[in-house]
Amino acid sequence: MTSFSSSISEQVAARLAPYIGGFNAQMWIKSVARRDLNVSPEELSPAQLAPLVDGLRPFLQALMGRATADDLLQQISREVR
Amino acid sequence: MRFRWLALFPLLFAAAFCAVAWWLLGSEALAPFNYWQRILVRVLGIAGAFAAVSGFDRGDHLRRAWLWLGAGTVVILARDLLRLIPAFEPGTSGPAAQMLVSGLGILSNLALLTGIWMLSRSWKMAAISLPGGRSGALAVAVVTAVLAVAVTAPAGLESARAFAAGDVGSLIYVVSAVVDVITLCLVAPLLLTAVSLRSGLFVWPWALITASQLSWLLYDAAAALQPGLVPAGFPLPDVFRGLAENYLCAAGLAQLLVVRQVRRASVRPASGGLAEIQTHGS
Numbered sequence: 001m002t003s004f005s006s007s008i009s010e011q012v013a014a015r016l017a018p019y020i021g022g023f024n025a026q027m028w029i030k031s032v033a034r035r036d037l038n039v040s041p042e043e044l045s046p047a048q049l050a051p052l053v054d055g056l057r058p059f060l061q062a063l064m065g066r067a068t069a070d071d072l073l074q075q076i077s078r079e080v081r
Numbered sequence: 082m083r084f085r086w087l088a089l090f091p092l093l094f095a096a097a098f099c100a101v102a103w104w105l106l107g108s109e110a111l112a113p114f115n116y117w118q119r120i121l122v123r124v125l126g127i128a129g130a131f132a133a134v135s136g137f138d139r140g141d142h143l144r145r146a147w148l149w150l151g152a153g154t155v156v157i158l159a160r161d162l163l164r165l166i167p168a169f170e171p172g173t174s175g176p177a178a179q180m181l182v183s184g185l186g187i188l189s190n191l192a193l194l195t196g197i198w199m200l201s202r203s204w205k206m207a208a209i210s211l212p213g214g215r216s217g218a219l220a221v222a223v224v225t226a227v228l229a230v231a232v233t234a235p236a237g238l239e240s241a242r243a244f245a246a247g248d249v250g251s252l253i254y255v256v257s258a259v260v261d262v263i264t265l266c267l268v269a270p271l272l273l274t275a276v277s278l279r280s281g282l283f284v285w286p287w288a289l290i291t292a293s294q295l296s297w298l299l300y301d302a303a304a305a306l307q308p309g310l311v312p313a314g315f316p317l318p319d320v321f322r323g324l325a326e327n328y329l330c331a332a333g334l335a336q337l338l339v340v341r342q343v344r345r346a347s348v349r350p351a352s353g354g355l356a357e358i359q360t361h362g363s
Contacts, residue, residue, distance in 0.1 A: 019343060020209070021280035027210045062206035063283060065141040068340050071347035 008049060009033070009041035011080040015072075016056075020063065028059050046081065053077055084285045087335050091292070091327035094122075095320050102316055115316045116161075122326035123158040127151055129333030133286070136340035142206060146199035147333060153192030154329070160185035171250075179250045186253035190260040200290060201267040204274040211273040222269035229265030232301045233258045261301055268294045282343075286336035293328035296321050 009029050016025035026041070032055030033041045037048050044052060053073045060069035098118055105111040130151030137144030160182055163169045169178045204211060211218050237258025243251035268291060275287035300321035303311075311317045 017281065019281045019283055019339075021278050021284075024209055024277060024281070028208060031208060059207045062142055062203055063209075064340055064343055065137040065143060067138050068136075068343050068347075071344050075347040 008044040008046060008052075008080060012049075012052065012056075012076055015076050015079070019072075028056055032056055049077065049080055083338070084335055087285070087331040088289060088292075090331055091296075091324050094327050095324050098323055099320055102320075106312060106314055111314065111316070115319055118323060119319060120158065120161060122323045122330075123154055123161060125330040126154045126326035126333075127158065129330030130154060131333070133333035133336035136337040142199065142203065143336070146196050146203070147336065149192050149196030149199065150329065150333075153189045153196060154326070156185055156192060157189035160189065176249055183250055183253040187256045190253075190257055194260050194264050197264050197267050197271075197290075197294065201270040201274075204270055204277070209274055209277050211270070212276050213273070218269065218273055221273060222266060225268045225272075226262070226266045228298060229262045229301075232298060232305060233261045233265075236301075236305050237262075261297070264294065265298050265301075268298070282339050285339060286332050289328050289332035289335050293325050293332055296325035296328055300325060 009026075013022065013025040013029055016028065020028075029041050029044075029052070032052055033039050033044055033048075036051055036055040037044070039048070053076060057069060057073060060072060063069075064072070101114065102111060105114055130147050133147040134144055134151060137147070163182060163185070164171065168174060169182055174182065203209075213220070237255060240251040240254035240258065244255055271287060271291045271294060275284055275291050278284040278287055300318050303317040303321050306317070
């Protein structure tokens with residue numbers, strides 16, 4: 001369970017890192033996981049991907065605009081399992 | 082690779098401008114060359130800012146920021162072009178014409194300040210972790226504030242005295258000095274945002290807009306230099322003005338390119354998008 005869950009945060013971070021850097025990607029995921037889902041990034045389950053993506057949305061929108069952020073988050077929702 | 086060219090272009094432009102200005106030093110052709118160079122870099126700055134605007138949708142925070150930067154540059158370009166008309170020429174214009182020219186300068190400064198302020202608070206909206214934490218950010222802010230005051234205060238005080246003595250045209254320089262200090266203080270969050278994003282594609286617009294603001298700091302420093310430190314007539318402040326406007330252009334283009342690259346990569350099949358970013362990202 002733990003290894004499967006940790007791969008969710010790793011997969012999302014891997015898709016954000018090329019744009020915002022690995023450190024920021026991990027910090028965003030950690031922040032949303034703790035604040036919105038009350039779990040650590042390692043405990044994220046596939047069922048929590050949708051709320052994680054929603055929590056990341058405002059951060060990405062501030063940096064790349066709504067339409068681009070939505071495209072990227074759709075890609076993440078599509079590809080992360 | 083194209084981002085590196087964007088970063089290099091303002092430096093190459095400045096080197097070419099220096100070479101031609103040096104060659105024309107002492108000739109009557111230097112003044113018109115310098116004037117039209119100024120118009121050209123303003124136009125490039127506007128093109129870059131509006132290119133960035135085109136990458137966003139209505140209501141996006143960064144669209145508004147770039148719109149302010151573009152609008153501010155349009156207004157200052159209008160002021161520069163107005164000076165071609167004999168009634169608005171510096172030194173010979175009447176009080177009404179001076180007021181209009183000063184008004185455009187102040188409007189431009191305020192618009193540019195708004196744009197830079199909006200960009201500088203993006204890190205907070207995007208919850209980006211600035212390197213060095215609060216103390217690091219404070220240290221960089223203090224250093225840039227001290228530099229900004231040291232560079233702009235002497236000329237600002239002189240202009241304030243001239244304005245108090247009835248020289249309306251000096252008002253623009255007073256406002257400009259105040260706006261310069263505030264804007265240069267905002268270099269700190271821009272720089273730290275760029276450092277924080279350094280391993281990602283989004284470092285480019287932030288690094289280039291920081292370079293633009295640092296060039297304005299050099300412009301102020303060059304304008305405040307005592308006569309004799311550079312060859313008489315050499316337009317050193319214009320070298321840095323060109324650098325600042327061209328880095329604004331490069332930052333705007335980089336902003337558009339990174340946004341487009343994210344969108345292109347997002348609609349590609351899994352891993353194809355990431356591979357493209359790793360190939361073209363630097």
